[in-house]
Amino acid sequence: MALIVMKFGGTSVGNVERIRNVAARVIRTQQAGHRLVVVVSAMSGETDRLLTLAKDLSSTPNSRELDVLLATGEQASMALLSIALEEKGHPGRSYTGGQVRILTDSAFNKARILEIDKENILNTLDEGRIAIVAGFQGVDQAGNITTLGRGGSDTTAVAIAAALKADECRIYTDVDGVYTADPRIVPDARRLDRITYEEMLEMASLGSKVLQIRSVEFAQKYHVPLRVLSSLEEGTGTIICDEDENMEQVVISGIAHNRDEAKLTMKGVPDKPGVAYKILGPIAEANVEVDMIVQNVAADKTTDFTFTVHRNDFKKARKILEEIAKQLGATEISGDERIAKLSLVGVGMRSHAGIASKMFGALAEEGINIQMISTSEIKISVVIDEKYIELGVRTLHSAFGLESTAGK
Amino acid sequence: MALIVMKFGGTSVGNVERIRNVAARVIRTQQAGHRLVVVVSAMSGETDRLLTLAKDLSSTPNSRELDVLLATGEQASMALLSIALEEKGHPGRSYTGGQVRILTDSAFNKARILEIDKENILNTLDEGRIAIVAGFQGVDQAGNITTLGRGGSDTTAVAIAAALKADECRIYTDVDGVYTADPRIVPDARRLDRITYEEMLEMASLGSKVLQIRSVEFAQKYHVPLRVLSSLEEGTGTIICDEDENMEQVVISGIAHNRDEAKLTMKGVPDKPGVAYKILGPIAEANVEVDMIVQNVAADKTTDFTFTVHRNDFKKARKILEEIAKQLGATEISGDERIAKLSLVGVGMRSHAGIASKMFGALAEEGINIQMISTSEIKISVVIDEKYIELGVRTLHSAFGLESTAGK
Numbered sequence: 087m088a089l090i091v092m093k094f095g096g097t098s099v100g101n102v103e104r105i106r107n108v109a110a111r112v113i114r115t116q117q118a119g120h121r122l123v124v125v126v127s128a129m130s131g132e133t134d135r136l137l138t139l140a141k142d143l144s145s146t147p148n149s150r151e152l153d154v155l156l157a158t159g160e161q162a163s164m165a166l167l168s169i170a171l172e173e174k175g176h177p178g179r180s181y182t183g184g185q186v187r188i189l190t191d192s193a194f195n196k197a198r199i200l201e202i203d204k205e206n207i208l209n210t211l212d213e214g215r216i217a218i219v220a221g222f223q224g225v226d227q228a229g230n231i232t233t234l235g236r237g238g239s240d241t242t243a244v245a246i247a248a249a250l251k252a253d254e255c256r257i258y259t260d261v262d263g264v265y266t267a268d269p270r271i272v273p274d275a276r277r278l279d280r281i282t283y284e285e286m287l288e289m290a291s292l293g294s295k296v297l298q299i300r301s302v303e304f305a306q307k308y309h310v311p312l313r314v315l316s317s318l319e320e321g322t323g324t325i326i327c328d329e330d331e332n333m334e335q336v337v338i339s340g341i342a343h344n345r346d347e348a349k350l351t352m353k354g355v356p357d358k359p360g361v362a363y364k365i366l367g368p369i370a371e372a373n374v375e376v377d378m379i380v381q382n383v384a385a386d387k388t389t390d391f392t393f394t395v396h397r398n399d400f401k402k403a404r405k406i407l408e409e410i411a412k413q414l415g416a417t418e419i420s421g422d423e424r425i426a427k428l429s430l431v432g433v434g435m436r437s438h439a440g441i442a443s444k445m446f447g448a449l450a451e452e453g454i455n456i457q458m459i460s461t462s463e464i465k466i467s468v469v470i471d472e473k474y475i476e477l478g479v480r481t482l483h484s485a486f487g488l489e490s491t492a493g494k
Numbered sequence: 495m496a497l498i499v500m501k502f503g504g505t506s507v508g509n510v511e512r513i514r515n516v517a518a519r520v521i522r523t524q525q526a527g528h529r530l531v532v533v534v535s536a537m538s539g540e541t542d543r544l545l546t547l548a549k550d551l552s553s554t555p556n557s558r559e560l561d562v563l564l565a566t567g568e569q570a571s572m573a574l575l576s577i578a579l580e581e582k583g584h585p586g587r588s589y590t591g592g593q594v595r596i597l598t599d600s601a602f603n604k605a606r607i608l609e610i611d612k613e614n615i616l617n618t619l620d621e622g623r624i625a626i627v628a629g630f631q632g633v634d635q636a637g638n639i640t641t642l643g644r645g646g647s648d649t650t651a652v653a654i655a656a657a658l659k660a661d662e663c664r665i666y667t668d669v670d671g672v673y674t675a676d677p678r679i680v681p682d683a684r685r686l687d688r689i690t691y692e693e694m695l696e697m698a699s700l701g702s703k704v705l706q707i708r709s710v711e712f713a714q715k716y717h718v719p720l721r722v723l724s725s726l727e728e729g730t731g732t733i734i735c736d737e738d739e740n741m742e743q744v745v746i747s748g749i750a751h752n753r754d755e756a757k758l759t760m761k762g763v764p765d766k767p768g769v770a771y772k773i774l775g776p777i778a779e780a781n782v783e784v785d786m787i788v789q790n791v792a793a794d795k796t797t798d799f800t801f802t803v804h805r806n807d808f809k810k811a812r813k814i815l816e817e818i819a820k821q822l823g824a825t826e827i828s829g830d831e832r833i834a835k836l837s838l839v840g841v842g843m844r845s846h847a848g849i850a851s852k853m854f855g856a857l858a859e860e861g862i863n864i865q866m867i868s869t870s871e872i873k874i875s876v877v878i879d880e881k882y883i884e885l886g887v888r889t890l891h892s893a894f895g896l897e898s899t900a901g902k
Contacts, residue, residue, distance in 0.1 A: 140574065154576075169559045170551045178559075
């Protein structure tokens with residue numbers, strides 16, 4: 087008898103019919119002999135509806151009160167799921183973040199979980215009931231309602247799984263697992279049976295929107311086996327877990343891509359110590375996140391400095407950069423919003439030479455120019471012209487034989 | 495500096511514009527120099543929307559979970575009002591029933607308040623903030639969310655006012671006070687400046703739907719001055735308070751009427767001890783509430799037994815009665831769904847003879863037949879044919895000179 091945490095997102099509980107389907111899925115899992123904790127998000131559209139009401143009243147709604155407001159979404163979902171389970175003869179018991187008690191810090195709208203009280207959940211399971219917990223929310227030391235920020239329900243699920251030392255945390259989504267590449271671009275992309283936390287983190291941060299990064303980090307930290315699977319179809323999905331020494335190593339797990347970024351270059355920057363800080367300091371102060379950074383070797387005592395930001399921040403960052411350029415005496419600012427990032431991810435990369443050259447060669451053969459390169463232990467990312475992104479993904483997928491890799 | 499509890503119903507907070515108006519009203523009251531606790535209901539329509547979702551999932555939704563679901567309505571309202579107040583520079587702080595802590599028993603859907611913790615509210619007031627509390631909800635000893643039943647927000651407001659020994663509890667509604675009769679029927683009905691708890695209780699239970707009976711009982715028990723006033727217009731409304739010895743007594747305060755009842759008669763019942771119990775026992779067991787009961791004097795060793803029930807329970811009660819009639823050997827069951835109850839209410843009635851005969855005389859003059867009569871210390875009710883109800887109300891209003899009574 088395993089202890090399993092199941093998490094259903096907003097789309098999965100988006101209406102009465104879907105809530106019934108979730109109840110049926112939960113009951114089948116219980117009937118397979120498992121003890122269950124179910125974490126739910128707000129019904130799809132509900133959080134946006136509530137946010138709109140708040141924004142209509144204030145352009146900067148009080149953050150404590152916003153959390154009080156948003157927390158109602160998950161509270162309604164959990165009660166409805168519990169009602170649906172009871173109707174089918176499988177009694178549940180629902181808990182808000184405060185009732186569980188999921189203790190968080192007091193950073194409203196983006197609180198961090200500090201501690202989870204297991205007592206109420208364990209008592210519920212011991213009574214033979216299904217425990218249903220509101221995702222996304224907690225309570226601070228003073229009893230204020232807090233929320234974990236968008237997508238926080240995944241984090242709730244993983245944190246509960248960690249606290250209860252659950253055998254598995256299952257995240258039900260609108261895809262049936264993690265793929266070697268986006269199946270909309272690569273029709274023969276293959277669903278992975280397993281992937282390591284590290285690989286998943288790289289995939290997630292590189293643009294595969296299957297899971298929230300924070301929840302994967304949490305799962306990695308507490309060694310919670312995390313399974314991504316479809317809320318609509320049966321299937322085993324993809325399990326995300328620690329690297330298994332005995333498992334035959336596959337070099338590359340998948341290809342990630344991302345069209346959300348834009349590139350900015352400052353040319354003719356005097357090549358002196360502290361220049362990078364002088365450029366990026368004001369950018370960070372403006373709350374603009376920087377992703378890739380490349381500085382070319384100096385020629386003629388000046389250098390070119392290039393970095394990428396989220397496309398939404400492009401104009402803001404460019405404006406700041408123009409100010410800095412004047413101060414530094416840089417010659418020119420250039421920018422490009424039509425770029426894309428293409429990445430190879432795989433823990434096997436660590437022990438295999440020649441991955442990078444194979445990647446660059448494959449892209450060159452298709453005439454795809456590489457504008458920037460960035461690497462980590464388990465990934466290589468390149469920035470290319472946006473118009474080549476689909477071709478790039480397919481080229482790499484095929485070059486590394488991902489469609490045919492035997493049973494990872 | 496007075497401590498005032500203000501309560502706004504669902505219509506008053508029904509949309510963003512109305513919430514803004516409530517915020518403005520609250521701020522004006524604060525600026526008049528008062529310390530404020532504001533109790534809010536769910537936005538109008540919200541409770542029904544949630545109930546429909548629950549009923550779609552189960553014809554008999556689990557009562558604990560239904561309370562978890564419904565409690566979200568008031569939680570959203572209180573957060574929105576708090577956001578609106580902060581936007582106007584008057585910070586509030588919202589509290590759910592559990593956060594206040596409004597301790598109730600565990601009778602889900604119809605819980606009773608046992609105790610109110612004053613600490614959080616008083617701390618909030620001491621910080622110069624407006625305390626905003628979710629109406630209608632509480633929490634039981636085990637931490638489960640409970641609700642007080644429909645209209646329970648009035649009860650929350652009065653209970654908080656009682657706990658804090660507030661100077662006044664103001665209930666904002668869609669009418670601007672309590673009238674001598676329904677102004678839709680009697681155009682020259684007069685708004686009362688004051689009315690006693692007892693009179694209000696009779697008025698409420700006899701069909702004037704201004705206030706919830708429970709909240710008036712609560713106010714009476716703890717001597718909380720209760721003021722009913724319009725949420726749309728300025729005005730002093732009607733204050734409901736203890737009887738004032740120095741106040742010149744008015745004989746009749748108002749005329750109440752009620753079309754919700756139906757009448758059932760069992761004819762030819764053997765006139766033996768215990769017969770009333772044998773008839774009403776099974777009715778009560780079926781959860782049918784009985785209002786007026788009349789038993790005529792026996793003739794020929796049998797008697798007629800008549801009572802009224804809510805119109806919705808008429809068919810159910812009739813069916814039960816037919817069963818009982820067989821057992822008792824009664825001769826006939828008759829029923830009438832088209833009746834109405836007409837009542838005179840006034841504490842002054844106690845010391846004035848001749849009120850009943852004046853009432854009956856006025857009705858007779860208009861050809862209105864009286865089918866049943868029931869009296870208490872401060873009211874006289876009669877059952878008449880439904881079609882005469884407007885005429886009856888107007889006749890009594892005029893016969894007792896209510897439109898012209900000088901400054902009660």
